[in-house]
Amino acid sequence: NIILGIETSCDETAAAVVENGTIIRSSVVATQIEIHKRFGGVVPEVASRHHVEQFTVVCEQAIKEANVEWEDIDAIAVTQGPGLIGALLVGVNGAKALAFAHQKPLVPVHHIAGHIYANRLVNEMKFPLLALIVSGGHTELIYMRSHASYEVIGETRDDAAGEAFDKVARTLDLPYPGGPGIDRLASIGKPNIDFPRAWLEPDSYDFSFSGLKSAVINMVHNAKQKGETISKENIAASFQESVMDVLVAKTMKAAKEYHVEQIIVAGGVSANQGLRQRMEAACHDAGIPLSIPPLKLCTDNAAMIAAAGSIGYLKGDRADLALNGNPSLEIEKFSV
Numbered sequence: 214n215i216i217l218g219i220e221t222s223c224d225e226t227a228a229a230v231v232e233n234g235t236i237i238r239s240s241v242v243a244t245q246i247e248i249h250k251r252f253g254g255v256v257p258e259v260a261s262r263h264h265v266e267q268f269t270v271v272c273e274q275a276i277k278e279a280n281v282e283w284e285d286i287d288a289i290a291v292t293q294g295p296g297l298i299g300a301l302l303v304g305v306n307g308a309k310a311l312a313f314a315h316q317k318p319l320v321p322v323h324h325i326a327g328h329i330y331a332n333r334l335v336n337e338m339k340f341p342l343l344a345l346i347v348s349g350g351h352t353e354l355i356y357m358r359s360h361a362s363y364e365v366i367g368e369t370r371d372d373a374a375g376e377a378f379d380k381v382a383r384t385l386d387l388p389y390p391g392g393p394g395i396d397r398l399a400s401i402g403k404p405n406i407d408f409p410r411a412w413l414e415p416d417s418y419d420f421s422f423s424g425l426k427s428a429v430i431n432m433v434h435n436a437k438q439k440g441e442t443i444s445k446e447n448i449a450a451s452f453q454e455s456v457m458d459v460l461v462a463k464t465m466k467a468a469k470e471y472h473v474e475q476i477i478v479a480g481g482v483s484a485n486q487g488l489r490q491r492m493e494a495a496c497h498d499a500g501i502p503l504s505i506p507p508l509k510l511c512t513d514n515a516a517m518i519a520a521a522g523s524i525g526y527l528k529g530d531r532a533d534l535a536l537n538g539n540p541s542l543e544i545e546k547f548s549v
């Protein structure tokens with residue numbers, strides 16, 4: 214099948230054409246990062262307005278670059294949620310208009326399922342699998358018995374991993390989004406500061422990053438007040454190590470308990486070099502195959518939405534013109 218995917222849940226307006234859920238024919242991403250940078254984070258109203266401006270341009274470009282005609286397209290897949298409601302509505306309503314105009318089936322997609330299915334664009338998925346989702350708004354361990362079956366076995370109780378990266382980066386005066394900046398500093402720093410690691414209850418697969426985030430912020434503020442110089446590199450390296458210790462240990466423990474055939478890492482923070490190296494080493498030691506998408510498929514894009522939409526299309530998931538964006542769409546209830 215040939216699916217047109219559309220993604221507007223946050224600050225990327227994206228459209229892509231994907232064949233059989235595995236081959237990228239085109240993937241166009243108009244990012245608003247430069248626009249939101251001066252505010253230090255995504256401003257929802259500004260994001261919605263730019264999605265409206267970019268929507269048609271991005272969709273037309275995706276079709277043109279894919280070298281397909283409308284009649285070749287089997288369905289339109291769109292992110293229904295979670296995300297910013299105003300941003301989601303632009304994609305959902307735009308997709309409905311295109312589906313109506315071209316008489317195409319409309320397939321609703323869960324944004325996090327999209328992040329997971331980014332992996333299918335580069336590797337075969339082997340079930341049962343465990344997906345570690347680490348993004349701007351989510352940190353979750355999801356067990357998948359088969360396609361489109363999601364069981365959340367652990368999640369963050371406060372901040373998402375990406376959120377912690379962004380807030381710590383802000384304290385270190387790094388530009389938004391902060392993940393890449395911390396990643397770069399961490400690669401030249403020494404992890405010589407003992408920041409807290411939140412293990413929670415021994416049998417829990419949940420996460421917590423707010424204590425760690427506060428510890429870093431307090432340390433930087435105290436040093437500034439006393440006029441002490443700090444090593445941003447060492448702080449970044451120590452913070453990153455603290456996050457990765459917990460992410461990697463809990464993922465590997467769950468993978469063994471659930472006897473999975475594959476581990477998948479997905480979401481924007483999976484672009485992190487420290488996480489990629491640590492997961493590769495841990496999976497190698499455990500003898501469990503690992504899949505992490507290439508960098509441009511880690512952060513928001515529409516190829517991943519089309520890839521997930523391809524599975525939804527085959528399963529018979531259909532939305533009608535009453536489809537609405539849902540900012541807190543739950544993945545377990547979404548598609549079983």
Ligand code: ATP
Binds near residue numbers: 296396512
């Ligand atoms: P969600 O997917 O939960 O709705 P989102 O779509 O805003 O949230 P993504 O686009 O998946 O999030 O990821 C963005 C996040 O990834 C940001 O928090 C950013 O700082 C983080 N990130 C990007 N690159 C890196 C990196 N190299 N290291 C760590 N974090 C990174």
Ligand code: MG
Binds near residue numbers: 224
């Ligand atoms: Mg984004």
Ligand code: FE
Binds near residue numbers: 324349481513
């Ligand atoms: Fe995302």
